[in-house]
Structure formats: structure tokens, C-alpha cells
Amino acid sequence: MTEHERYEAVVVGCGPGGAAAAAALARNGVETLVLERGVDAGSKNVSGGVIYAEESAPYTIESLFPGFREQATERPVTDNYIHNVAGDRVKTFDIGELHHHDTAWADSVLRRPMDSWLAERVHERTRETGGGLLTEIHVTGLLRENGEIVGVRTEELAPIEADLIVAADGVNSELARDAGLMDWDDPAEWFQGVKAVVDMDPAVLDDRFDIDPDEGEAHLFSGDLFDGVRGGGFLYTNRESLSIGTVFHLDSLADERAEPQELLDALLTHPLLAQWLGEEYREREYSAKLVPDSKKVAHESPHDDRLVLVGDAAGQMQAQGPIIKGMNHAVSAGALAAEAFADARSRGDPHRAGEFYERKLREEGVMAKLRPRSYDLVGRLSEIDAVDRVATAVADSALGRLGLRARPGSSNAPTTPPARRDGSRYRTALRDAPDRHRRGAG
Numbered sequence: 001m002t003e004h005e006r007y008e009a010v011v012v013g014c015g016p017g018g019a020a021a022a023a024a025l026a027r028n029g030v031e032t033l034v035l036e037r038g039v040d041a042g043s044k045n046v047s048g049g050v051i052y053a054e055e056s057a058p059y060t061i062e063s064l065f066p067g068f069r070e071q072a073t074e075r076p077v078t079d080n081y082i083h084n085v086a087g088d089r090v091k092t093f094d095i096g097e098l099h100h101h102d103t104a105w106a107d108s109v110l111r112r113p114m115d116s117w118l119a120e121r122v123h124e125r126t127r128e129t130g131g132g133l134l135t136e137i138h139v140t141g142l143l144r145e146n147g148e149i150v151g152v153r154t155e156e157l158a159p160i161e162a163d164l165i166v167a168a169d170g171v172n173s174e175l176a177r178d179a180g181l182m183d184w185d186d187p188a189e190w191f192q193g194v195k196a197v198v199d200m201d202p203a204v205l206d207d208r209f210d211i212d213p214d215e216g217e218a219h220l221f222s223g224d225l226f227d228g229v230r231g232g233g234f235l236y237t238n239r240e241s242l243s244i245g246t247v248f249h250l251d252s253l254a255d256e257r258a259e260p261q262e263l264l265d266a267l268l269t270h271p272l273l274a275q276w277l278g279e280e281y282r283e284r285e286y287s288a289k290l291v292p293d294s295k296k297v298a299h300e301s302p303h304d305d306r307l308v309l310v311g312d313a314a315g316q317m318q319a320q321g322p323i324i325k326g327m328n329h330a331v332s333a334g335a336l337a338a339e340a341f342a343d344a345r346s347r348g349d350p351h352r353a354g355e356f357y358e359r360k361l362r363e364e365g366v367m368a369k370l371r372p373r374s375y376d377l378v379g380r381l382s383e384i385d386a387v388d389r390v391a392t393a394v395a396d397s398a399l400g401r402l403g404l405r406a407r408p409g410s411s412n413a414p415t416t417p418p419a420r421r422d423g424s425r426y427r428t429a430l431r432d433a434p435d436r437h438r439r440g441a442g
């Protein structure tokens with residue numbers, strides 16, 4: 001048998017899923033190495049940017065990373081609206097109560113600063129267990145011995161063996177594909193997201209949205225804005241910028257031969273947005289990404305041998321109507337995978353972590369949210385197909401009757417014109433990694 005470098009756990013990817021897994025593993029004293037492809041965690045990440053803390057979730061990001069809200073988020077979402085556009089008319093609904101249903105809090109985030117903040121904490125904590133975070137490491141596939149998954153291969157380092165391999169490498173997970181656990185090929189199983197971040201002076205932003213610096217808004221857009229392409233738009237207020245984007249069914253984009261960036265332009269140039277964007281438009285960032293539809297692809301049994309999949313790699317991205325929830329589920333899944341490993345290890349059988357993880361996803365109600373069997377209530381809201389009719393769907397639902405009210409003064413209003421442990425046997429991955437791969441003090 002070839003002797004490889006070895007850690008108790010290797011986490012691939014340091015987005016919200018990987019960060020949560022690493023933090024929970026470190027909390028349980030598990031020697032954990034985290035490998036991230038980006039120059040800096042977050043440098044490759046795209047997100048429209050509201051992270052949710054659900055009351056019913058087993059974990060929230062703040063419970064794993066105290067101080068997260070204070071130091072790594074932009075603004076709390078205090079007001080929520082949906083704008084249903086029909087011709088030159090816009091019907092605006094306040095969906096605050098709907099939004100706050102099962103929501104302890106929800107904050108807007110920008111992934112670059114958020115992921116960098118998480119990465120610093122992940123590195124500090126995993127170092128205490130004898131591991132650490134290495135950036136600019138591209139994990140290319142699984143390491144197998146006698147047909148069994150025992151570790152990972154990377155472009156930059158020698159193969160690494162582990163008792164637990166957490167694939168938190170996102171929607172294009174090379175590890176999930178290598179293990180044969182990802183077979184989403186049908187465009188109907190994907191959404192195409194496109195997002196722009198637009199700079200705005202904070203005083204101007206507060207004034208245009210009529211909010212205080214400790215308040216924030218989420219606006220969702222539906223209706224005939226997008227040339228018949230099924231999908232919706234969003235606008236979130238950050239501290240000094242706006243995140244504005246669209247999420248479309250990939251099959252619908254193909255059917256309509258539509259270009260997603262042109263549809264985002266249609267939203268950005270819509271008179272409705274002029275009241276907030278004004279005359280000036282300074283785009284800081286533009287990005288596009290495919291994301292999975294959990295209703296169709298969330299893996300019921302996301303593990304094989306020592307490998308567990310979390311977050312987008314497991315298809316755990318939920319579209320609840322135009323409300324997108326991916327980061328929170330990645331956090332829950334990452335922490336549950338870590339908890340499962342700690343349980344399995346305490347029973348002297350660490351390689352049963354995958355089995356325990358699958359059970360926890362089910363028992364903690366995570367799978368039921370991702371792949372709801374009942375469409376009585378959630379289903380109607382979770383069908384983004386129905387986004388064109390979402391205001392009606394929301395209004396007609398039991399929750400809608402409780403929670404929806406037309407925004408005073410703007411209902412049916414016409415649109416506004418534009419205006420690691422020392423001394424242990426295997427330390428070479430960290431020791432031999434070129435300096436540029438090490439974080440912090442090394």
C-alpha cells in the first residue's frame with residue numbers, strides 16, 4: 001500500500017458549505033485540512049447575496065462563526081417587496097411576513113469579503129487541530145485504493161489520504177462527478193444566475209431607499225420583464241452597493257433563445273429601477289453562474305465510501321419562488337457532515353460518517369425543504385415556473401393570506417419614468433506548500 005500524507009478530514013472548497021464543515025470538524029477536535037482553489041476564498045464565488053438563518057435549521061452561520069453578522073455581512077434585510085410588472089403597470093406587494101416566516105434573520109452579503117472573513121477563521125481553527133487552509137490548490141479528483149475512495153488528488157501537491165473527504169466544491173464539483181454522484185445534464189435541472197454589483201454612496205443609498213444605515217431592503221421582480229423566459233429578478237441593498245441580478249430556468253432560456261445578460265440589462269434599464277439607480281451607474285462586478293434546482297437534483301444519499309457531498313455539490317440549492325436559498329443549506333449540510341463524522345469516530349467506525357450524514361439530513365428536516373414532497377404550500381411558492389404569477393400565488397396561499405399586503409400607495413402604480421498538530425507524522429502538505437498557498441502566519 002502506498003503511504004500518503006494523511007489527515008483525519010480533508011475539506012475541498014471554502015465557500016459557506018466547506019467553511020461550516022471545517023469549523024464544526026475543528027470544534028470536534030478533528031484534524032482538518034481545507035483545500036481551496038481560489039487565490040483567496042471568495043475570489044471565485046458568485047451570489048446574489050442574502051444569507052438566511054432559518055429558525056428550523058440545525059445550524060446557522062452565526063452559531064458556527066460568532067460575530068459573523070457584525071463583521072462579515074452588509075445589511076440586515078428589514079423590508080421585502082415583490083414587484084409584479086405587467087406592461088407599464090407595476091403591482092408592488094410587501095412580503096415582509098412571508099419573508100420572515102421561519103427566518104431568525106437574513107442579511108445581505110458580498111461573497112468576496114464574506115468568504116475571506118470565513119477563511120481567516122477556518123484557518124485559525126483548523127490549525128489548532130493540526131490542519132489548516134491552503135489556497136490556490138486545485139483538487140482534481142479522488143484518490144482510490146483497491147477501488148475504495150480514500151483521499152484526494154491535487155494539481156499542486158502529492159495525493160492526500162483522509163478518513164473523511166468533504167466535497168464542498170460547488171456546483172461543478174469534480175469530486176461528485178468523479179464518484180458518479182452527479183449526473184445532472186438536463187437543462188431543466190439548472191438555473192442560470194447573472195448578477196451585477198453597482199456602487200452607490202451609502203448616504204445616497206439610504207436616501208433613495210429611505211432607510212437607516214442599519215436597515216436594508218430586498219426587492220424581487222416578476223412579470224413580463226423577461227420576454228417570456230421563466231425566472232425572476234432581485235435587488236438587495238449592501239452597505240455601499242446594490243446587488244442586482246436575475247435567475248432563469250436554463251431550459252427556458254434555451255427555448256426562447258434568450259441571452260441572460262440581455263435580460264439582466266432589461267431589468268437594469270427598467271423605469272422601475274431608475275428611482276434607485278438614478279443617472280449614474282458604476283458597475284463594480286459582473287458575474288454569471290449555473291446553479292442546481294434542489295427540487296430535482298438534491299441527492300438523497302450524498303455519500304460514497306469516505307466521501308460526503310455538501311452544498312451545491314449535493315444539489316442543495318433551493319429556489320423558493322424567486323427567493324434563493326443555497327448558502328444556508330450548505331452551512332447546515334457542512335456542519336451535519338462534520339457532526340456525523342464525530343459521531344461515527346466516537347463509535348470507533350469513522351467510515352460510517354456518510355451513512356450518519358444522510359440520516360441527519362433527513363431527521364433534521366433539511367431534505368424535506370430541499371425536495372419537498374408536498375406542494376400544498378411550499379410547492380406553489382417553490383415553483384419558479386410560476387414566478388410570473390407569483391404575486392397571485394403568494395396572495396392565494398394560506399401564508400399569503402396571512403402575510404401579504406399591497407404596499408401602501410404603490411399598488412398598481414404606473415412605473416416611474418427613467419430619471420494542524422505539531423510533531424505528528426504527516427505534515428508535508430502544509431509544510432511543503434509554497435508560501436503563496438499558506439494563509440496567515442503559516
Ligand SMILES: Cc1cc2nc3c(=O)[nH]c(=O)nc-3n(C[C@H](O)[C@H](O)[C@H](O)COP(=O)(O)OP(=O)(O)OC[C@H]3O[C@@H](n4cnc5c(N)ncnc54)[C@H](O)[C@@H]3O)c2cc1C
Nearest residue numbers: 013015016017037048049050139169170193311312326327
Ligand atoms: C446569481 C445567484 C444568486 C444567488 N443568490 C443567493 C442568495 O441570495 N442566497 C443564497 O443563500 N444563495 C444564493 N445563491 C446560491 C449560492 O451562491 C450557493 O448555493 C452557495 O454558494 C453554495 O455554497 P457551497 O459552499 O456549496 O459552494 P460555493 O459557494 O460555490 O463554494 C465552492 C468553493 O469551492 C471552491 N472549489 C471549487 N472547485 C474546487 C476544486 N476543484 N478544488 C478546490 N476548491 C474548489 C470554489 O473556489 C469555492 O470557494 C445564488 C447563486 C447565484 C448564481
